Amino acid sequence: xxxxxxxxxxxxxxxxxxxxxxxxxxxxxxxxxxxxxxxxxxx
Amino acid sequence: xxxxxxxxxxxxxxxxxxxxxxxxxxxxxxxxxxxxxxxxxxxxxxxxxxxxxxxxxxxxxxxxxxxxxxxxxxxxxxxxxxxxxxxxxxxxxxxxxxxxxxxxxxxxxxxxxxxxxxxxxxxxxxxxxxxxxxxxxxxxxxxxxxxxxxxxxxxxxxxxxxxxxxxxxxxxxxxxxxxxxxxxxxxxxxxxxxxxxxxxxxxxxxxxxxxxxxxxxxxxxxxxxxxxxxxxxxxxxxxxxxxxxxxxxxxxxxxxxxxxxxxxxxxxxxxxxxxxxxxxxxxxxxxxxxxxxxxxxxxxxxxxxx
Numbered sequence: 001x002x003x004x005x006x007x008x009x010x011x012x013x014x015x016x017x018x019x020x021x022x023x024x025x026x027x028x029x030x031x032x033x034x035x036x037x038x039x040x041x042x043x
Numbered sequence: 044x045x046x047x048x049x050x051x052x053x054x055x056x057x058x059x060x061x062x063x064x065x066x067x068x069x070x071x072x073x074x075x076x077x078x079x080x081x082x083x084x085x086x087x088x089x090x091x092x093x094x095x096x097x098x099x100x101x102x103x104x105x106x107x108x109x110x111x112x113x114x115x116x117x118x119x120x121x122x123x124x125x126x127x128x129x130x131x132x133x134x135x136x137x138x139x140x141x142x143x144x145x146x147x148x149x150x151x152x153x154x155x156x157x158x159x160x161x162x163x164x165x166x167x168x169x170x171x172x173x174x175x176x177x178x179x180x181x182x183x184x185x186x187x188x189x190x191x192x193x194x195x196x197x198x199x200x201x202x203x204x205x206x207x208x209x210x211x212x213x214x215x216x217x218x219x220x221x222x223x224x225x226x227x228x229x230x231x232x233x234x235x236x237x238x239x240x241x242x243x244x245x246x247x248x249x250x251x252x253x254x255x256x257x258x259x260x261x262x263x264x265x266x267x268x269x270x271x272x273x274x275x276x277x278x279x280x281x282x283x284x285x286x287x288x289x290x291x292x293x294x295x296x297x298x299x300x301x302x303x304x305x306x307x308x309x310x311x312x313x314x315x316x317x318x319x320x321x322x323x324x325x326x327x328x329x330x331x332x333x334x335x336x337x338x339x340x341x342x343x344x345x346x347x348x349x
Binding site: 006010011014017018021032035036038039040043 | 101
């Protein structure tokens with residue numbers, strides 16, 4: 001494997017982007033499960 | 044300035060992964076995923092019966108995530124050969140942007156989540172088929188056949204052929220013969236598609252020790268088999284018409300496209316350069332995309348087409 005070096009600044013930037021992506025996924029899952037529940041209840 | 048290196052990651056002293064969001068996205072093999080989503084949607088769309096649009100969207104989402112998860116686990120397992128092949132050296136693991144275990148965890152979580160969600164929200168048959176698809180791709184193709192036999196993509200092609208059956212099962216809750224025809228269409232399309240690629244990438248596969256047919260049996264035998272597979276595709280491509288899930292327009296265009304596909308394989312047979320294999324590879328994608336697009340269009344309510 002190629003050795004990779006990441007500066008702390010870059011590392012923090014990537015971690016922030018990852019955290020935002022995880023937040024978006026969690027919000028998306030909340031909306032999805034809400035929609036599935038409503039659909040399942042009405043059918 | 045403090046540096047975080049892969050050595051620190053390996054030693055467990057680095058706080059967290061340095062992989063970016065784009066690296067996780069790349070693990071999902073988005074290009075493969077798009078074709079899987081498309082064929083899965085086609086299976087769902089042409090299936091008889093009704094499904095709530097929200098549940099249909101959930102089914103497509105699960106197919107997409109399941110396909111992406113398979114790709115991630117595949118990249119974890121194949122990291123050694125990915126590092127050798129030019130085409131795959133830039134992937135997150137061989138490029139050193141991600142630890143192998145991160146990719147494996149990501150893939151396993153997504154695979155489990157997609158199967159559970161499909162089973163609970165849509166139906167058990169679709170969930171079981173999705174689990175079978177992921178399992179087949181990971182265990183049968185990636186871990187077993189890929190490095191063992193030149194027939195790797197012939198049998199392994201089944202993994203890519205399952206999505207229309209999953210889509211169909213999401214609506215009907217069972218496996219109908221028309222969905223088996225859609226499975227067969229992708230199954231028999233896969234060898235000429237991949238071998239066209241392997242013909243102009245055989246050096247890469249040879250370097251990595253992957254026994255693709257052009258590496259093991261040579262270009263001549265590969266071209267012969269590609270031609271035969273395009274012939275087998277003829278009756279399979281038109282089968283949806285005779286099974287009642289497609290109209291006359293599909294029948295005509297499927298026949299014309301299959302004729303062209305065979306024509307490409309003949310051109311490849313007589314070509315000693317990479318020109319026609321590259322063209323056939325590009326056409327093979329167009330071929331499958333058009334066939335499934337036609338299946339979808341045939342079922343679009345006439346009101347939507349004006």
